[in-house]
Every structure is written in C-alpha cells, then in structure tokens.
Amino acid sequence: MADLLVEQPQEITISKTFPTKPKLKPKPKAPSKTSESKYWSSFKSHQISNLISSIPSIDFSPISPHNFAAANSASLTLFSSNTFSPTSTISSFSDVVTSCSFRCDGSLIAASDLSGLIRVFDVKTRTPLRRLRSHARPVRFVKYPSLDKLHLVSGGDDSVVKYWDVAGESVVLDLYGHRDYVRCGDCSPIDGDMFVTGSYDHTVKLWDVRVDNKESVIEVNHGNPVEDVIFLPSGGMVATAGGNSVKIWDLIGGGKMVYSMESHNKTVTSICVGKVGKESGEEALQYRIFSVALDGYMKVFDYAKMKVTHSMRFPAPLMSIGSSLDCMTRAIGSSNGIIFAGRRKAKEDVGESKARNFWALGSVEEPQRRALRPTYFRYFHRSQGEKPNEGDHLIMRQKKVKLAEHDKLLKKFRHKEALVSVLGGKNTENVVAVMEELVARRKLLKCVVNLDEEELGLLLGFLHKHSTMPRHSGLLTGLTRKVLEMRTEDIRASDALKGHVRNLKRSVEEEIRIQHSLQEIQGVISPLLRIAGRR
Template structure:
C-alpha cells in the first residue's frame, strides 16, 4: 500500500529552539526610555552630580580637580571652576542658584559665585577629606558638611566658622541630606552603617534619631514629604519612617553590586510639568539604573549602562537625567516635551503651509464603469478590495526534495554530507514523526554510518541537540554493533564518541558539585 503524499511542501525546520518572549513595555518604561542618552566623555573620576533649583536648572559635575557647570538645555559646558588644590568630592547649589559650594579631598570647602566663578569663602576646619557638603533647602546662610574625620559640621558661611561640631559617627561620613520641610534638621550617613537625624536646635550636639542600614552607607536622601528617608548601601536601598520612630518600611535588593547613589525624581507630563508621582532613582557598580515606586513598593524600570555608575541626579523640571560613571563618562538623558515636538514639526512643515501645491483631482472609478476592471497590475488596492496574491514558489533544499519523494535514507545521507547541524536535527525530527528513523539507521552502509557517527561525536554534547542525539547514538550502538566491530574506522569513531560522552559526564558532575557548594551559601545569605 503506497504512503499518502504529504500535504506540506515547505522546508523542515528544527523544533528544539523556542522563540524568545518579548516583554510588554509599560507606560512607565516608555517614559524612562523617552530620555535620549547623550554621552559626555573626557572627564576623570566623576564623583558628584547636582542640579540647581533655579528655573534654568544647570547641573554641576565634580571631576578630578575641577567643577564643571553644564546647561540642561544644550548639555554643553557653560563654565569650569578650577580653584582647587585637590580632587573635588561634592557640590551643592544654594536655593536661589546664585552660589555653589564645593568640597575637596584636602578637607577644604569653598563657596563660589556662579557669575564671576571666583571663590567668595573658604571654610577650613575638617582635618580629613570632605565628601559631603550641602546648602539646606530653605537656608541661604549656612552649610552642612561631613568628612573622613567622622565629624558633621554646621557652618556660618558669612563668618567662615563652624557653628556646631556634631560628633557621634565612628567612621567616615560620606553622605547627607537636609529636610525639605524644616531647615533645622538633616540626616547623615556613615561607613559605620549608621544614619543619624540631627536637629541643630538641640544644644548638646547629640542626634535625635538613628537607624542601622546594616552596610556602609553610600547615600541618604529625604523624600518629598519630609517624614521618610531612603538609604543606600551594599546592594540594597531601604526606606525608613522617621515619624514612626525610624521604622524600616521596605528594603529593595534589585542591584547585584554596591548601590553608590540615589535621588528622587518626579515623573513629568507631556506638557513638561511635573506630576504627583515620585520615584527613587538608584545607580550601582553593576551598571544598572533602577526606578523604584515607593508608593506601591516595586521597581518599575531598569536600564543598563556600559560602565559602573557612581552618581545620579534628576532635574526639578523632569526634563533631564544625569548619571556619572567611574570611567569619566557622563550619561545625560534629555526628554523633549510634547509642545516642543509639535513646534519642531510645525517648523519643518512651514514651507508647505506657506506655499501649498494644488494636486489635480483624480476621478474615482466605481464598479459600474468598465475601466474599473481594466486598472492593470500597477493599481494599488483601496480599502475594501479583495486582493488575490499569487503564492511564491518555495525553494526546497536537496534533503527536502528527497523527503517529499519519501526517499528517507537518501535525505538523511544528503543532509549529513551538508554538515549543517540544524538541518540534520530537523530531518531526524521529521523522520521520527514519520516513524522512519529506525529503518533509515538500519539501512545505512558502512560509509554512511561513518558520517552519522562522526556527526554524533561532534554534536551530541551540544545542549540544544543532546536529548535527541543521545537516543540516536544508543539506537546505532544496539542495531549496528556487528558492523562497528567489523570496521576499524567505525571502531575509531566510536572511541571518539565515547570520549566525548565521558568528558560531558565529567563536566556535569563538576557542575553539580559546584551547585551543591553554592546553594547553601545563597540560602544562608538570603535569610540574613
């Protein structure tokens, strides 16, 4: 009885590799992806990035022994301040944007006028490098600083003297932030794992509250309400409730390496205005930037950069995002508002609106007219037309032609000679579906069997093909044992096949041993 002719006339394809899933892009992912990243190279050791609160919102970048001021609109340098003897570690704008304070690793703090770029005040009291300096948000006359001498100082800028010297940290003070609702309170973070809340009105110099992050604290910020703070250290970002006595609300551990900097940014609208949705942006040495929605306690966006990241800042008008990397490259992202896009589009189409070209009206043909049916092949179909497309002839490979003629053994030999592992596996899968693979293996002559064993020896350990090829190798050994014993070349290839299988088994045992060692360590680390 003749076999029925197969209905398909298209090439066989391997079924082992699944199609990758494309994740659905959310509205927030689209928002963060709308920031077109521009690289600003040529800097050395970008340590700090900060935005001015004034409407133009320029940003300052501390790199090497320089402090560069950039325009948020053009992302170009507007001025560079170089009155430093050592590397600049941090910078902070005053609330009116007219002054900027910068700290050095020499322990000196300088205050500059942005218009003249000259130093107005020099504050010298820290004996070790200063890593944190900030103007309180609602105060124009004082500064807060912290350094490697484990001291936090509150300065009178006009007199160039510290009003208060706050002791309590036992290690380097590397970060801090002032309250957005009270100019007398601020927080500082140290490498002693402790974050302290200070109130300058407390006369004994003690902190009013402290929380333990559990790792050296790299950054700490107030959230807009003033009652919550976020701390960064190790591979985690933690959220604390100050009004609740310093209660830990949530811990985000989405980074693989140390989180180096965090900031708060409000999501902007299409008109360029900020909305009431805020996010915590965090960057780390793993090269990732994460956006955390602390209202819903979830990470809403993640973006990878080609370098370890050390600083991040977001402009108050929600239009610019700046990230500094350890290799001296700044990744500045600029987002266009909907109004600007419409303005550019209108300018590009200005000529056509001023001098429109009248197009001749074409007569619409209807089915009642005889020319409707003589429009020819060049006519484009309109909406509602039923288009008949002539199917293109499928070009078949040699093994597909042989499969179509039910010459199974010849198809297998043909594809083995072509030396394409994907096609060989696809033909084997087709023969399994037709229940002809065992018959083909039994009918191969010595030369064809040698081709098959050589293929098995080369590709049986490839994970994509292993499940099928190991079964085929077992069948070959069971069915063609006598032919293999009688041929010296086949015995040689079988020895090579055996060595390949033994090497794969050895690798799998080693991987299982490594997995057995790592799994308890990961379990214990997760419990901590």
C-alpha cells in the same frame, strides 16, 4: 521512540509546515521588554569626556531648564541639560572640589573642597559671594535646605556637622555625635529645620536644629561605612547607601529598617530619587531610587514594590548620580572623568524642531493638486502610503520561505534522497528534523533498507557522533539498533562499514563508563547530602 520506528499499517501523517524543524530542540524564550526598559531606552545617551579626574558630586538646578553642575578636580563646571555642553567653569578653588549644591531658587551654588573651605557663588556671573571656613579637615558634603535660602549644612573628616548662617558667614550650630568621617547628608523636603548625615562609623543621624541639647533625634546603623543618604519625597523615610546595599528606613516609625536592596557587587557610591514615567496625561509619574556603584552598574529601584526594575552597565566605576526635577535628564559621574548623560526626547521637542525648520526655510506656497477623478490612475492608488492607526488591524503578506534542498525533496515525497541530502550537509539539527518527519510518515526504516554502501556509511558515521548526545539519544539509539539488525549482512561484507560499527561501539562503551562513574559519585554524595539536610 524505538517503537515508532517499527512500520505498521497505520494512517500516514504528513507534515504540512516547511522548513522542517527538530521537535526535541527547546525554543528559547524571547526576553520581554518591560515598560521600564522602554522608558530608559528612550533616553539618548551622551558622553562628556573632556574632564580629567573623578566626578565625586553632581547636582541639578531646581529651576528650569535644570542645568547641572559637576565637581571635577579643583573646579566646578556647569552644563546645559539640553545640549550637555559646558556653560561656565568656576576654577578659583585651591584644592579638589568634593561637593556642590544649588539653592532652591537656582541663583546660588555652594561648593566644598579638601582644604576645608566652603564657597558660595552666583550662578550667572560666577562671582564668589561667601567664604565659610570652620572645618579643621576636608569638607565632604555641603547642602542647601530645600525650604531655606539663608542656611547651609556641611560635614567633613573632622566628624563635625555644621549648620551655617550664609549671610553672616558664621556657624550657627556645631553638631557632635559621629565618631568617624562624615561623608554625606541631605535635608528634609518638608521641614527646613531637619536633615540627616551619614558617616564612616556606620551610623546615620537625624538632626533637628530646634532641639536645645544639640543631640541627634534618631540614629540608625547601616552596618557599613555610609557613602550616601537621601530623603524620600514623603519626608518620613530615608535611603542609605554603603557597602553593596541600599537600605530604606522609616523615620516616623523610630528608625525601623523597611527593606535592604543588595543587587550591587561592589560599593554603592551614590543614590538619588527621580521620577519615571511618560508625559503628563499619558501615564502617572512614579518615584524611583537610582543607585550607582563601583561595579559600573546603575540600578533603578521601585521602593513601592520593593524590587529592582531596571539595570544599566557602564564601562567605568561610577561615583555620583543626579536627576532633574522634570525627569527628562540624568547624569552619572565616573571615576575616570567621564560623565554619562542622557536626555529623554519629549513630543513637544519634536514639534518645536519641526517648527524651527519650517520657519528657517521660509514660507513656501503649497502646490495645487488636480482634482481626483475616477478616470485618473491616481484615484485607484489613493491612501496607499497612509500609516496605520493604533487600533487598526494589519493584514501582512506572508514572507516567502526559502526551502533547503531536503525540504524540497520531502515535499516531492523523495524520502531517501532527502535523508541522504541532509546527511551530507552535516547539520545535526536538520538531520534529526528530517528523521522525525520520516518517522511521522512511517518511511524511515524503508529509507534505511534502500541505502547503498556509501550512503549507509554516512548514516553510521552520523550515529557514531551523535547517538550518545542526551538531546537526541531517545531517537538515535533506537534507530541504531534497527540499522544494525536490518543491515547486518551488508556491514559484514564491507570493511569500511565494520570500521563505523567499531567506532560506534567504542563511543557507547565510553558513555556507559561515564554513566557508571557518575552513579558512583552520586552514591558517595547522597548520604552526605542527607546528613547535611538533617542539620
């Protein structure tokens, strides 16, 4: 860079792009917006904040319009998936509700509480239909099988898994094997006789009610207390959540772990499977695992590519998550009683809302327009308001760039005035950009020669502050040497300029001292790093 400052009889290169920008400054890369992030940004967020305690369980109805239920304190509240307003509340529980589950036809809902009682209600009338009591301690989960309307699966703090006959209010099977609290479970989507349960003893067990010995078919060890477990849609794999990890297991392969996702910082509390994609006909829907944790993050995990594709932050620890079957609504329950719900607005919804507005206003006769003739002014402005189609090539007008004072002076080839102007502005990046432009024009040293005492003081002050900055030192160090060589007599004749040079000398000596200290530290650390590398 110092050699470039020497003026030689070469062809002058003049920049044609204004405003001037520093070439040494790296351009930050704009974050690319993925299709997954675009999909999640299409959800309109909504907060349901009229609840008073933690939301340990959320379940969506399998029947359209896919309303959802949320367990909150000693009540169970049902919400509309379109408006997110509460449609009904079941508050006949004697203790805190821990779990809820819709039946496959959406007409019944089962809920458990800390008293050890499981109750079954009619969704429309809220009428209690069955009371199932057999657990000796709090019940932590209850689940309707996907393909069965007559049975229930439950587990609780008594370490027992129970398989219920709902109609007879009786226990069909008591399944023993867990050595600690049973906190979660899920039923197979392809076989109504099989389900999995997870416990705080770190194990996940696969049960088959057709087995006579009442022992688990497969057992896997998650390595942490299991907070949630779900079947994946194929039915041959399960996902488990515990600690800060979500793990995927191959049941067909005998319980082999396929992958462990550890992107959360705190305990993962709930997981579910949902679909991601656009409406049918535009893009195929793809399955994802949604996980929430006490760190306030929701992670979207693509288990086909084994990577996290999206992440969202919420202002509270998260306890539960649910997603509707039509992939249009999601709901997340937090520890402070807020439900973070979101619904994706489909194209059909937009058309329906326009139609409703039209019929609400009544039929209006379309005003008749006069024929368009070449003699009319409107003829030459037709189609001016038309929006471009997707494949159209747009020719945009270039926006007028407002130039700074130094750029205007550079365009007029007033090089010295441009340098003095930018030095007075005290913007480091602009000063360096102008200096680089003057180097390209072979005019920087000529400007230095023509500076008067006050202007030279401005330049020396700038060099004192920024010549030791690593980003600009290549240019400014060489310029400093040239300034001192060319203006030695003027500096000796002025006390103010001498002061600038003394300050510049002190800053250079300080930088040299720092570099020597860093070299000494590097000399001490390098042998230690080599020894550590051999081990």
